[in-house]
Amino acid sequence: MQPPTYEPWSPERAVEIIALHADREGALLPILHALQHAFGHVPDAAVPLLAGALNLSRADVHGVVSFYHDYRRAPASGKVLKLCQAEACQARGVGQVTKEVEAALGSKIGGPSADGRVTFEAVYCLGLCASGPAAMLDGRLIGRISPDRVAELVREARA
Amino acid sequence: MKVFVPRDAAAIAVGADEVAAALVREAQKAGVEIRLVRNGSRGMFELEPLVEVETPEGRVGYARLAASDIPALVAAGMLDGKPHETCVGVVEDLPFLKAQTRLTFARCGITDPIDLEDYAEHDGYKGLAAALALGPAGIVDAVTKSGLRGRGGAGFPTGIKWKTVADAKADRKFIVCNADEGDSGTFADRMVMEGDPFMLIEGMTIAGIAVGATKGYIYCRSEYPHSIVALNKAIASAKRAGLLGDNILDTPFSFDLEVREGAGAYVCGEETALLDSIEGKRGVVRAKPPLPAHVGLFGKPTVINNVLSLAAIPFIMDKGSQAYADYGMGRSRGTMPIQLAGNIKNGGLFEVAFGVTLGELVNEIGGGTLSGRPVRAVQVGGPLGAYFPPSLFDTPFDYEAFAAKDGLIGHGGVVVFDDTVDMLGMARFAMEFCAIESCGKCTPCRIGSTRGVETIDKLRAGEAPQLQREILADLCDTMKFGSLCALGGFTPYPVMSAMTHFPEDFAAAERTLAPAE
Numbered sequence: 001m002q003p004p005t006y007e008p009w010s011p012e013r014a015v016e017i018i019a020l021h022a023d024r025e026g027a028l029l030p031i032l033h034a035l036q037h038a039f040g041h042v043p044d045a046a047v048p049l050l051a052g053a054l055n056l057s058r059a060d061v062h063g064v065v066s067f068y069h070d071y072r073r074a075p076a077s078g079k080v081l082k083l084c085q086a087e088a089c090q091a092r093g094v095g096q097v098t099k100e101v102e103a104a105l106g107s108k109i110g111g112p113s114a115d116g117r118v119t120f121e122a123v124y125c126l127g128l129c130a131s132g133p134a135a136m137l138d139g140r141l142i143g144r145i146s147p148d149r150v151a152e153l154v155r156e157a158r159a
Numbered sequence: 160m161k162v163f164v165p166r167d168a169a170a171i172a173v174g175a176d177e178v179a180a181a182l183v184r185e186a187q188k189a190g191v192e193i194r195l196v197r198n199g200s201r202g203m204f205e206l207e208p209l210v211e212v213e214t215p216e217g218r219v220g221y222a223r224l225a226a227s228d229i230p231a232l233v234a235a236g237m238l239d240g241k242p243h244e245t246c247v248g249v250v251e252d253l254p255f256l257k258a259q260t261r262l263t264f265a266r267c268g269i270t271d272p273i274d275l276e277d278y279a280e281h282d283g284y285k286g287l288a289a290a291l292a293l294g295p296a297g298i299v300d301a302v303t304k305s306g307l308r309g310r311g312g313a314g315f316p317t318g319i320k321w322k323t324v325a326d327a328k329a330d331r332k333f334i335v336c337n338a339d340e341g342d343s344g345t346f347a348d349r350m351v352m353e354g355d356p357f358m359l360i361e362g363m364t365i366a367g368i369a370v371g372a373t374k375g376y377i378y379c380r381s382e383y384p385h386s387i388v389a390l391n392k393a394i395a396s397a398k399r400a401g402l403l404g405d406n407i408l409d410t411p412f413s414f415d416l417e418v419r420e421g422a423g424a425y426v427c428g429e430e431t432a433l434l435d436s437i438e439g440k441r442g443v444v445r446a447k448p449p450l451p452a453h454v455g456l457f458g459k460p461t462v463i464n465n466v467l468s469l470a471a472i473p474f475i476m477d478k479g480s481q482a483y484a485d486y487g488m489g490r491s492r493g494t495m496p497i498q499l500a501g502n503i504k505n506g507g508l509f510e511v512a513f514g515v516t517l518g519e520l521v522n523e524i525g526g527g528t529l530s531g532r533p534v535r536a537v538q539v540g541g542p543l544g545a546y547f548p549p550s551l552f553d554t555p556f557d558y559e560a561f562a563a564k565d566g567l568i569g570h571g572g573v574v575v576f577d578d579t580v581d582m583l584g585m586a587r588f589a590m591e592f593c594a595i596e597s598c599g600k601c602t603p604c605r606i607g608s609t610r611g612v613e614t615i616d617k618l619r620a621g622e623a624p625q626l627q628r629e630i631l632a633d634l635c636d637t638m639k640f641g642s643l644c645a646l647g648g649f650t651p652y653p654v655m656s657a658m659t660h661f662p663e664d665f666a667a668a669e670r671t672l673a674p675a676e
Binding site: 025028029030033054064067068069070071087088089090091092125127128130136139141142143144 | 169171173204205340342343344381382383384385423438439440441442499501506529538542574575577596
């Protein structure tokens with residue numbers, strides 16, 4: 001998986017992206033994914049564009065964007081580090097790893113680091129349940145994160 | 160000479176891509192011509208990245224390699240299968256693999272997952288040929304006779320579901336594959352999609368022919384990016400070969416397939432929420448009836464099955480219902496791809512006939528904990544499954560046997576915890592997870608889960624602990640019987656099993672108070 005590169009928000013570009021998928025059945029999620037893929041987030045300014053193109057109310061579109069954990073309403077701060085917090089990774093010691101990452105970043109899980117270079121978030125299962133603790137750094141999977149590998153992980157996240 | 164480096168996410172997460180690149184580089188330097196195959200994983204995750212080299216004796220494995228190991232390994236004759244400290248010998252002879260009955264995972268780890276020819280050379284599309292000979296009614300009959308039950312967790316007979324959709328009258332019908340494998344401790348769907356995607360495509364095509372559906376969707380979670388890539392490549396390849404699309408293999412049957420990506424909502428693994436999500440809505444659970452078989456995707460009759468259910472179909476068609484039904488115990492027929500996860504020494508995919516005991520899985524096959532400490536609890540069936548203590552390790556892996564012990568086998572995930580686990584904390588996590596992931600439609604789930612977290616916090620703080628335990632049990636009762644779907648309805652399983660089997664963790668507050676009296 002290549003690290004993502006995002007273009008700045010542009011309503012014209014958004015309209016183009018929406019038009020690419022608008023004829024698909026149940027088009028809203030594929031379009032939201034495409035917008036987030038292009039811009040790194042789905043800004044509120046996209047909501048009326050989507051509502052108009054798909055003949056939905058703005059409330060319907062807002063309801064969908066805000067329901068799903070994946071969609072960001074604002075760009076993430078720096079790289080996104082998602083650390084699995086589900087049971088199998090807990091059994092393999094992710095609790096301690098989480099504390100050490102939090103200490104290194106100077107912030108709690110669920111937001112940007114103190115220096116704004118990393119967004120540190122929880123994820124519930126990456127399907128690496130016998131290879132954990134597991135993380136995803138800007139789309140790249142990383143397994144077997146023991147406490148002694150935290151420094152390296154945080155360095156990569158800040159790079 | 161063929162060299163195999165898995166493309167499975169569990170191998171990539173521990174450096175398989177870098178190992179593959181190093182192998183190509185070093186082989187070139189040494190002037191050895193290799194054909195690199197990115198296979199699926201064999202499912203022995205402690206050994207990943209597991210590189211295999213084809214030799215006259217069989218495929219020889221080298222385990223837990225890093226890219227930096229490769230120059231020395233190539234110099235030591237790895238590409239001729241020569242011994243080395245990382246060498247595990249002929250992979251197929253490893254006891255973990257030999258002890259399995261791989262029907263669904265027969266090809267996984269062996270073939271190139273996105274090479275249609277390789278698939279065909281390993282019994283691929285024989286199931287479709289057999290299915291075309293049987294015809295729609297014959298297919299449904301064969302699936303019913305095989306005894307296959309839904310592998311997503313509910314265990315509903317697949318043949319009956321298919322018959323309901325086949326009998327429904329509509330202008331359009333759909334096949335939907337639930338690949339929203341959100342349960343912690345499970346990865347079998349992911350391994351199928353990354354390690355043998357054509358099997359799933361073949362199974363869905365057969366389902367389409369059986370019930371008269373012409374369009375299928377695979378709803379795959381966004382946390383599985385490698386699965387989505389593999390599926391799309393395989394679908395494109397099947398389309399080019401005339402195995403998907405209009406008039407498959409020049410028959411009157413048409414079937415098209417599309418992958419839809421989820422967006423991080425666990426509840427979309429619930430079938431009706433999943434259908435709403437494909438329709439472009441919030442993933443909110445629908446009340447049943449009507450069943451999806453009558454009013455499903457876009458209001459049309461829909462077969463919705465888990466990846467493993469659909470993946471079992473080609474074998475059943477090719478080898479016959481009886482060949483599948485010959486495995487298993489009681490009403491649980493066939494094999495179950497069991498996933499050994501968490502704090503376990505030999506974690507991974509273990510496909511075996513129903514009937515193996517939990518103790519055999521954890522202690523003998525799994526080798527106990529990875530930490531080397533005693534096993535204290537095992538959660539079976541994902542975040543909504545019960546915690547089992549070692550005293551229940553004689554429970555056989557079977558839908559009914561687990562239900563009789565107030566548990567469930569779910570999607571076959573087994574998560575092992577050692578004696579450092581705090582069971583009150585795990586109960587709290589179950590409630591917290593339910594609160595985070597609740598779709599919000601029904602009150603017991605939406606509000607009950609938050610009240611559950613608060614009650615456990617009060618218990619932890621020692622605030623009238625006996626009363627909190629009673630409230631918690633009562634709350635679980637309300638959630639179990641009052642929730643619309645399994646998220647709210649099954650969250651009581653981990654909570655109540657933790658309280659029943661590990662009461663000492665729920666009495667901690669009282670215990671610390673005792674000496675002060």
